[in-house]
Amino acid sequence: MDERIRRHAEILVEDCVEAEPGDMVEVNAPAVAEDLVVAIYEKLGEIGARPSLSWRHPRSSRAYDRAMDEDDYTLLDHRLAALEETDAYIGIRGSENVAETSDVPPENQTAARRANTEIQEQLADTRWVGTQYPAPGNAQKAEMSTAAYEDFVYRAVDRDWDEQREFQAQMVELLDGASEVRIVSGDETDLTMSVDGMIPENDADDANMPGGEVFTAPVPDSVEGTVHFDLPRMWRGEEILDARLTFEDGEVVEYSASQNEDALDEILETDEGARRLGELGIGMNRGIDQFTYNMLFDEKMGDTVHLALGRAYEENVGEDRERNDSSIHVDMITDMSEDSYIEVDGEIVQRNGTFTFEDGFEAEDDGTEPEATA
Structure with missing residues (x-):
């Protein structure tokens, strides 16, 4: 594994959310960021924290939101309940296709966001961090090679904070x-x-x-x-x-x-x-x-x-x-x-x-x- 990924995980776990033994930590990530998830789990294991993993899948989200009726969105109570029991949250971004959900009706996206405002408020009360995995889709949007984009991301992340x-x-x-x-x-x-x-x-x-x-x-x-x-x-x-x-x-x-x-x-x-x-x-x-x-x-x-x-x-x-x-x-x-x-x-x-x-x-x-x- 690229040592820069391990360093990224170390910064997220130790500096950003300051995970401690016994902490319940949710890791939310797309599949393209699997290497970073592995490195985070390794670091959480060294500390003795208790992780859970939720994968994001934009194609599935697109299919669901295109099938939903605007008036049928309600609060995801099970998602809120999980966050209420979470001590720290690590959210990872990364795309194979940055435009995957671009054809979801905007009124549906707005309705989903309104229905789940309480989840965002709960997340704000949790120790949380959001970060970026240098995925090919993001590199393409930035008009950079994947290798150059990796250098860019890690140069911005691995600093004297x-x-x-x-x-x-x-x-x-x-x-x-x-x-x-x-x-x-x-x-x-x-x-x-x-x-x-x-x-x-x-x-x-x-x-x-x-x-x-x-x-x-x-x-x-x-x-x-x-x-x-x-x-x-x-x-x-x-x-x-x-x-x-x-x-x-x-x-x-x-x-x-x-x-x-x-x-x-x-x-x-x-x-x-x-x-x-x-x-x-x-x-x-x-x-x-x-x-x-x-x-x-x-x-x-x-x-x-x-x-x-x-x-x-x-x-x-x-x-x-x-x-x-x-x-x-x-x-x-x-x-x-x-x-x-x-x-x-x-x-x-x-x-x-x-x-x-x-x-x-x-x-x-x-x-x-x-x-x-x-």
């Missing part, structure tokens, strides 16, 4: 206690939001592997302005390009996309909370240096920010602050590498992808400070 956490802690400190964030990129993105009373989190080797972001939640009704997501977003096998959203009083009031606008419409029409933002994320993993059509990696790129429509994470919502609720959480990305800056309480903390605490940071781009926000 203590050092990464310290690096990101500097951004957490800037956001901690802040009142307002402004994001400007080119001529099409100028967005402000209140983060007053919200809690920034440092995601290094925790719930995502790879990690590499600092994230918080906006005050739901505070978001104002327009954002252009200039990097693609895959949704149900469809590629949404050039999504543009305009917010007033925290809600999307106008939107467009140059490709698959109907998919963007589906996201926004999911429920009331889907038209508001639940997350502001700032990518900080310098080991991820190219876009691969995989949000687990793409949102962590060091020259990006991402905003999520829908559900806010509970850990980001301060006491006596409103939490945006939704059955979805859909991240979308803006490139911040050129003609861009992030402001926190009127002070520029990132310019053209370089943070104020990094070498090469320039507070001003053309000798003038940006106009003050309203």
Whole structure:
């Protein structure tokens, strides 16, 4: 077995979910990730944890969802019961065909997600981690050879996570206690939001592997302005390009996309909370240096920010602050590498992808400070 796979398993088991003797650990994976599952089971055996395995099979899921009636979806009680008895959860992604479920009726997928919101809430209360196995389908989508994609994945995963956490802690400190964030990129993105009373989190080797972001939640009704997501977003096998959203009083009031606008419409029409933002994320993993059509990696790129429509994470919502609720959480990305800056309480903390605490940071781009926000 490739020793990088064993190292991947070690990071997941020991660092991410911190498995202990006697822990009941669920491993959820596609068959293509069998080698990683074997390595994880080996590591769990060394610790004395108690694993269970659930295989994901996209062809079966496709067949089921295409046969189902939209009105017949109900909570999977047995799935919820299993999670309630689970101490730690390791979810593995990996595809032989990334578009396998692309022809499932969107209304069915939305209905299934709504019916099982309680499962997502239970998972959030469990020690969990999601990761990626470098499968051929994902390599193809990234327009890379399988070998090159393997190198990319393991380069992003096998890092000095203590050092990464310290690096990101500097951004957490800037956001901690802040009142307002402004994001400007080119001529099409100028967005402000209140983060007053919200809690920034440092995601290094925790719930995502790879990690590499600092994230918080906006005050739901505070978001104002327009954002252009200039990097693609895959949704149900469809590629949404050039999504543009305009917010007033925290809600999307106008939107467009140059490709698959109907998919963007589906996201926004999911429920009331889907038209508001639940997350502001700032990518900080310098080991991820190219876009691969995989949000687990793409949102962590060091020259990006991402905003999520829908559900806010509970850990980001301060006491006596409103939490945006939704059955979805859909991240979308803006490139911040050129003609861009992030402001926190009127002070520029990132310019053209370089943070104020990094070498090469320039507070001003053309000798003038940006106009003050309203």
